[in-house]
Amino acid sequence: MSTPAANPASDINEAATLRQRLRQWLPGARSAVIGVPYLWLLLFFAIPFLIVLKLSFAKMASSIPPYTSLIEYVDVDKAFTVHLNLGNYTQLLADSQYVLAYLSSIKIAVVATFFTLLIGYPMAYVISRMSPSARNIAMMLVVLPSWTSFLIRVYAWIGILDSNGLVNRALQALGLIDEPLHILYTPLAAYIGIVYCYLPFMVLPLYANLVKLDNRLLEAAYDLGAKPWQAFVRITLPLSRSGIVAGCMLVMIPAVGEFVIPEMLGGPDTLMIGRVLWGEFFNNRNWPLASAVAIVMLVLLLIPILLFNRAQQRELEGKLA
């Protein structure tokens, strides 16, 4: 720094070799950009599933960690023996409680997704027809609640649905009911909670899709004598299909495994598989059975997840879905 350009020629040379070295290093930069997140996700997202799979064939044990090892070296036989215990899976099939939990999770998720779509689609549609600056503000207002704590938004409904809560007191004041309705700690409360918490995830992809809709198509339909609802059913709805699919997947898949909402609002009657997994893991400390519950849930969700992956991957690469 203190001796500026003592030998310009060597400086230029040095810069050139430095650049060459950088260029040699550049394929390294490229592989680092791919490799670092790849490695992280392989290590902490992909491989863990293999461990869950492995553990689902183990047995519960009163050791630390609380499960048996699959491969055991037996000194007498001088051989490794593999214990593949299918007991967890047969237990899931034999005990109707588990089967019912899976079925009721899927039912709750599908019905809640339908209502989320019913509320979310009109919102996304109206916002997408607004002026660009109004659109941005409206979308920010849609997303803002989901930035404030999920747990707190679920908690808010306890005070509303309680037998002393706002809904019951409003209905009583209007003289519509004499006795308070039991909504809190029933499946209905769980439905309300899911629709409420997942609504932004439905509106977001629908809006992104509807905002790209070419208005000239609708104008052409009107010119040809189509009524608004005809134009909607035959043009807007089919063109927004990919947004509907993305929104429904974003709501339905996580809702199947939802734990917090049924636990806080649903009461004992709301049977969901996320709660079963939680109970097996934390209350019964049966890690192998919890793993089997997770594996079966993954298998059930595999097709929707793959559908979502394909659509999302195209979106990430910038191709039109």
Added chain:
Amino acid sequence: MSMVRNRSWLGWSILLLGFAFLYLPILLLMLYSFNSSRLATVWAGFSTKWYGELFRDRQLLEAAWVSLKVAFWTATASMVLGTMAAMAMTRFTRFPGKTVFGALVTAPLVMPEVIIGLSILLMLVSMGAMFGLPSKGVVAIWIAHVTFTISFVTVVVSSRLQELDRSLEEAAMDLGANRLKVFFLITLPIIAPALLSGWLLAFTLSLDDVVIASFVAGPSSTTLPMKIFASVRMGVSPKINALATLMVLLVSTVSVLGWWISARAEKRRQRDMQLALQENG
């Protein structure tokens, strides 16, 4: 004409109902934090005593501090890894294992939290058994949170990368800048607002998580959502309302501010580009 007016009337009422549904529960929650009664559903007069009780609850404050630290480092690591993943997805058309990479980047967006929590815990326990490392605690929460937030950053950043005018990068390359230089001098400043929103998104997701943290936290580290969840399971408490009010105010201030900064940066950028085009045109 009348049809248009009818439809805009319908549109406004849909939006009004939708926003009432989204915001009324939160506003009621905040209102009842000022209720003097312990019964969170019966209004008995204005009071700020629950805020006082909140700040005297040392355990809760300690849990909040743990959560903020974890969220900060989660957001920072996720922003870097998520941006790298976004570059890989949008800029490198082909590399070995890209399909798998795409699946790994997108699947955490929808994966049920109980499955993520269980699988990461089992991974950390196995690794801990292999290398003799502690498998639960704050670092474990950080690892788990980074893993599930990377995807959200990637989605935010890659949508910005796609909108970006590639000719700027190409022009810089033509002028002899290498790819690394182009990234840091051209691409990074343009996508910076997306990086900020990605950071904020990862921060709030981490600050919010109770399920995944419960699996990996272990006995010595408790996060704020775990504390809230434990107390809410016992029933409604006005102290939690007070805490919720503070969190809602904090998060909405920060996110409105972030939104405003990025909207302003976007406006300025577009004006600059227009000026540049006029000068050259």
